[in-house]
Amino acid sequence: MSSLAGEIEKIAAGYPESRSAILPALRLAQEEHGGWLPPEALREVADALDLAPAQVEAVASFYDMLHLAPIGKHLVEVCTNLSCGLVGAQQVLEAFEEGLGVRPGETSEDGEFTLRAIECAGGCGRAPVVVVDEHYREPVRPEDVPAIVEELKRGD
Ligand code: FES
Numbered sequence: 295m296s297s298l299a300g301e302i303e304k305i306a307a308g309y310p311e312s313r314s315a316i317l318p319a320l321r322l323a324q325e326e327h328g329g330w331l332p333p334e335a336l337r338e339v340a341d342a343l344d345l346a347p348a349q350v351e352a353v354a355s356f357y358d359m360l361h362l363a364p365i366g367k368h369l370v371e372v373c374t375n376l377s378c379g380l381v382g383a384q385q386v387l388e389a390f391e392e393g394l395g396v397r398p399g400e401t402s403e404d405g406e407f408t409l410r411a412i413e414c415a416g417g418c419g420r421a422p423v424v425v426v427d428e429h430y431r432e433p434v435r436p437e438d439v440p441a442i443v444e445e446l447k448r449g450d
Pocket residue numbers: 373374375376377378379413414415416417418419421422423
């Protein structure tokens with residue numbers, strides 16, 4: 295048994311049914327696979343939890359924080375859902391697109407940055423919300439973007 299499978303089984307032991315452990319198991323598998331979930335990671339999770347691969351894949355494709363393709367060293371996510379959209383999220387997204395030189399949904403050629411538009415990040419009261427490497431920045435206005443881009447390029 296791989297060490298990942300062993301860790302997943304430990305997680306599953308804390309739940310009455312193994313399928314309840316899908317999300318934490320996928321988070322762990324993603325961490326172990328360098329920040330994304332290749333097909334073998336989905337298989338490992340399915341095997342460890344004794345579930346059908348399709349069940350695991352359905353969960354993995356539903357959540358924004360789970361990635362089915364490789365992501366850059368830095369992940370910039372701009373919420374473009376209703377509350378954020380009403381206060382300029384599209385302009386914030388465009389400012390990141392220009393600053394990072396990458397289109398939403400893509401990763402820069404040097405592998406440094408992935409830019410994504412995401413659904414509600416749960417911070418509607420402080421919209422527009424941007425999540426940079428899993429840390430919330432809120433609110434972010436288009437004029438705040440160049441400083442964030444500089445910070446990321448410097449590697450702060
Ligand atoms: S709509 Fe953007 S955080 Fe909720």
